Amino acid sequence: xxxxxxxxxxxxxxxxxxxxxxxxxxxxxxxxxxxxxxxxxxxxxxxxxxxxxxxxxxxxxxxxxxxxxxxxxxxxxxxxxxxxxxxxxxxxxxxxxxxxxxxxxxxxxxxxxxxxxxxxxxxxxxxxxxxxxxxxxxxxxxxxxxxxxxxxxxxxxxxxxxxxxxxxxxxxxxxxxxxxxxxxxxxxxxxxxxxxxxxxxxxxxxxxxxxx
Numbered sequence: 605x606x607x608x609x610x611x612x613x614x615x616x617x618x619x620x621x622x623x624x625x626x627x628x629x630x631x632x633x634x635x636x637x638x639x640x641x642x643x644x645x646x647x648x649x650x651x652x653x654x655x656x657x658x659x660x661x662x663x664x665x666x667x668x669x670x671x672x673x674x675x676x677x678x679x680x681x682x683x684x685x686x687x688x689x690x691x692x693x694x695x696x697x698x699x700x701x702x703x704x705x706x707x708x709x710x711x712x713x714x715x716x717x718x719x720x721x722x723x724x725x726x727x728x729x730x731x732x733x734x735x736x737x738x739x740x741x742x743x744x745x746x747x748x749x750x751x752x753x754x755x756x757x758x759x760x761x762x763x764x765x766x767x768x769x770x771x772x773x774x775x776x777x778x779x780x781x782x783x784x785x786x787x788x789x790x791x792x793x794x795x796x797x798x799x800x801x802x803x804x805x806x807x808x809x810x811x812x813x814x815x816x
Contacts, residue, residue: 609678611774614651614667621655621662622674628657668770669700676700676770677777681784683792688716692780703766703773704758710776711755714748714783721787728752744786747779 610619610627618629630653651664663671677699680692695709711728719725723734732740732748754776758766766772798807 609778611676611678611771612653612662612669612674613771614664614669616653621658621660622669622672622676623655623660623662624658626655626657628655630655630662668768674700677706677774678781680777681781681789683788684713684784685716685720688713688720691716692777696777699773699777700770703768703770706773707751707755707758707766707776710751710773710780711758713780714751714755717780717783717787718748741786744783747783751776751779751783 608627610616612619612622615632616630618627620627621630633652633654635650635652648667649665653662653664654660655662661671662669662674669676675696677696679696680689682689684692691709691713695706695713698709699706715725715728715731718728718731718735721735723731725731729752732745732752735748736745754766754772802810
């Protein structure tokens with residue numbers, strides 16, 4: 605998981621450039637203030653940012669990135685199953701235009717993830733509860749529930765309105781990757797080290813110890 609990803613944000617001093625994708629300082633200008641004959645121009649209505657690294661410009665209207673078309677959320681954890689990564693990538697593509705659609709797809713991702721972890725995959729709330737009973741860490745449970753609740757509100761009327769809230773949608777991608785890191789990547793790395801570093805005699809002794 606790329607923990608250093610900072611999506612483009614309005615007036616952000618630095619973020620991952622939508623052109624070169626590198627984390628870089630951004631220099632802002634506000635042409636709306638100086639266009640002749642337009643007195644109502646403000647820094648919020650029209651702004652341009654220039655990447656210090658590649659020199660390319662991004663254009664922002666009403667605080668939204670309009671150029672270039674950009675993926676504003678981090679890449680998926682590569683240990684996610686392929687079908688979940690496919691849904692995740694679809695959510696990335698639509699997030700700038702439809703945060704609600706992205707949130708709904710990310711909810712589907714964690715529903716599938718619960719099934720991948722051995723639950724039914726039919727009722728995401730019940731699946732999370734079952735994982736908690738099996739020892740799911742509290743913070744991972746909270747991350748799952750955030751994506752679940754926000755995803756529900758994206759589809760059904762609720763107290764959370766994601767119509768134009770790309771920033772909140774981007775945070776959901778981070779949470780999905782955190783969950784995948786804790787529940788898939790970390791156990792995978794531990795298994796690899798356990799099997800490659802410990803001699804067979806030590807593994808048998810541990811197995812005997814834990815079976816008594």
